Amino acid sequence: MRPNSSRRPLGLALVAVLSALGAPGATSAAGLSARQVADPDYRASDAALQQAIRAPAPGTRARNVILFIGDGMGVSTVTAARIFEGQARGVDGASNRLAFDQLPYAAFSKTYSQDALVTDSANGATALLTGVKTLNGVVSLDGSAKRGDCASAASARVATLAELAKASGLATGVVTTTRLTDATPAAVYAHAPQRNWESDADMPTAARQAGCVDIARQLIEAGPGARPDVVLGGGRGKFTPVEAGGERKDGRDLIDAWRRGSTGRVATPRTGAELSTLDPSATDSLLGIFGSDNLPYAGAISGPEAPPSLTQMTSAAIAVLARKPRGYFLVVEGGNIDKAHHRNDAFHALGETAELSRAVAAAMASVDMTDTLIVVTADHSHGLVISGYPPRSASILGAVPRDDGEARAGDGIVLARALEAATHQGDNPLTTAHARRSDVLVEDRVFRRIELDEDALPVALGSGHLDGRRRQGHAILLQRRGHQVPDHL
Numbered sequence: 001m002r003p004n005s006s007r008r009p010l011g012l013a014l015v016a017v018l019s020a021l022g023a024p025g026a027t028s029a030a031g032l033s034a035r036q037v038a039d040p041d042y043r044a045s046d047a048a049l050q051q052a053i054r055a056p057a058p059g060t061r062a063r064n065v066i067l068f069i070g071d072g073m074g075v076s077t078v079t080a081a082r083i084f085e086g087q088a089r090g091v092d093g094a095s096n097r098l099a100f101d102q103l104p105y106a107a108f109s110k111t112y113s114q115d116a117l118v119t120d121s122a123n124g125a126t127a128l129l130t131g132v133k134t135l136n137g138v139v140s141l142d143g144s145a146k147r148g149d150c151a152s153a154a155s156a157r158v159a160t161l162a163e164l165a166k167a168s169g170l171a172t173g174v175v176t177t178t179r180l181t182d183a184t185p186a187a188v189y190a191h192a193p194q195r196n197w198e199s200d201a202d203m204p205t206a207a208r209q210a211g212c213v214d215i216a217r218q219l220i221e222a223g224p225g226a227r228p229d230v231v232l233g234g235g236r237g238k239f240t241p242v243e244a245g246g247e248r249k250d251g252r253d254l255i256d257a258w259r260r261g262s263t264g265r266v267a268t269p270r271t272g273a274e275l276s277t278l279d280p281s282a283t284d285s286l287l288g289i290f291g292s293d294n295l296p297y298a299g300a301i302s303g304p305e306a307p308p309s310l311t312q313m314t315s316a317a318i319a320v321l322a323r324k325p326r327g328y329f330l331v332v333e334g335g336n337i338d339k340a341h342h343r344n345d346a347f348h349a350l351g352e353t354a355e356l357s358r359a360v361a362a363a364m365a366s367v368d369m370t371d372t373l374i375v376v377t378a379d380h381s382h383g384l385v386i387s388g389y390p391p392r393s394a395s396i397l398g399a400v401p402r403d404d405g406e407a408r409a410g411d412g413i414v415l416a417r418a419l420e421a422a423t424h425q426g427d428n429p430l431t432t433a434h435a436r437r438s439d440v441l442v443e444d445r446v447f448r449r450i451e452l453d454e455d456a457l458p459v460a461l462g463s464g465h466l467d468g469r470r471r472q473g474h475a476i477l478l479q480r481r482g483h484q485v486p487d488h489l
């Protein structure tokens with residue numbers, strides 16, 4: 001966790017070279033014109049370089065560590081989300097900066113799999129949290145485990161960062177927008193040869209009889225000395241019995257078990273409103289499960305029963321953990337980025353990435369950055385590509401203009417005209433758009449999700465589930481196929 005300050009990152013080495021050449025801010029250096037140094041993009045880049053140069057070398061040990069994981073948030077998703085988030089605020093997208101673009105150090109990590117060319121969330125999270133590469137589908141066990149084989153698990157167990165932190169006296173927490181038993185959060189606290197073993201109802205009888213325990217039970221039964229102090233996310237069904245509307249067949253209510261098994265003051269909020277009234281100074285242990293399955297996309301539900309946003313959960317987790325005497329390790333997952341990518345839904349994948357950026361911003365604003373290490377990364381990528389040569393003013397969710405200069409909606413109407421009609425006619429543009437045109441779906445007042453003409457190429461194109469049938473015979477097909485990746489969870 002402590003970078004060696006004697007080894008300068010490559011980026012800073014490059015900055016040093018540029019500084020020696022007199023490039024940053026060098027208005028008097030030979031060769032740079034006045035127009036050049038007055039150029040807004042030049043100035044923005046120069047300011048970023050100066051900021052990087054001034055960033056203090058990390059020479060002290062962090063007291064707290066927050067690991068943000070954008071699930072499936074590959075580099076192209078970050079680029080597209082940067083544009084999306086800027087355009088949603090009415091500013092230029094390309095030069096926009098997400099919260100984590102402003103962190104001073106950057107690096108790439110490899111989370112490759114032992115048995116597959118495309119990493120899944122189970123192996124990806126295991127790589128991040130244990131340092132060990134394993135098989136896809138396997139949670140915090142090393143590569144000697146066999147997927148779905150209970151007997152292989154016992155000797156394959158590897159410690160997670162959260163477990164190591166707990167053993168060192170730190171508090172720990174896990175926050176996610178998915179089920180708390182989904183692969184990424186599971187890898188924080190559980191060990192399983194099969195990521196799908198989320199509740200007892202998900203497990204084969206033989207595995208249960210052989211002594212393997214479902215992931216939800218592992219969270220609760222780790223005991224007060226090992227389990228996380230703060231747990232916020234979705235997936236209530238995995239923790240509650242069928243008789244109470246959940247999925248468990250063993251009759252256990254694990255939320256009740258958490259309450260009974262905790263020492264100190266326990267809070268178990270069920271809504272965002274309840275979480276907002278939480279008193280961190282009167283909370284020792286926090287378990288908030290806000291939906292039966294994955295949480296809805298950011299902003300999709302409002303009202304008194306609405307779940308909290310990722311940003312709200314992150315802030316609440318930090319407020320509770322910051323009071324712990326010996327520091328904390330917190331994992332925050334933007335899990336719905338991946339869920340949207342699986343549906344080939346760039347609109348929500350980018351919206352969820354923007355929400356992750358807001359959560360990072362909230363964390364940066366509430367912690368002391370001199371004693372808290374914030375890392376933002378992804379477990380694996382997704383097949384989102386940004387295509388063609390759309391004008392810079394084009395919506396990242398729009399279509400690339402055709403050869404004749406006009407992108408078209410599914411019925412052949414020029415797309416710009418269709419959108420204009422969909423958004424500006426009638427008393428309520430949202431409902432009239434749906435009623436009048438099935439191929440133009442207005443998702444909100446800024447962006448539109450559009451069923452495009454077969455020939456049209458979306459600017460931001462996911463490739464989780466391509467419908468190859470509709471793409472036959474077009475030149476674009478080659479480009480789409482070229483970027484298709486196998487499905488991964």
Ligand SMILES: [Zn+2]
Binds near residue numbers: 122184380489
């Ligand atoms: Zn993932």
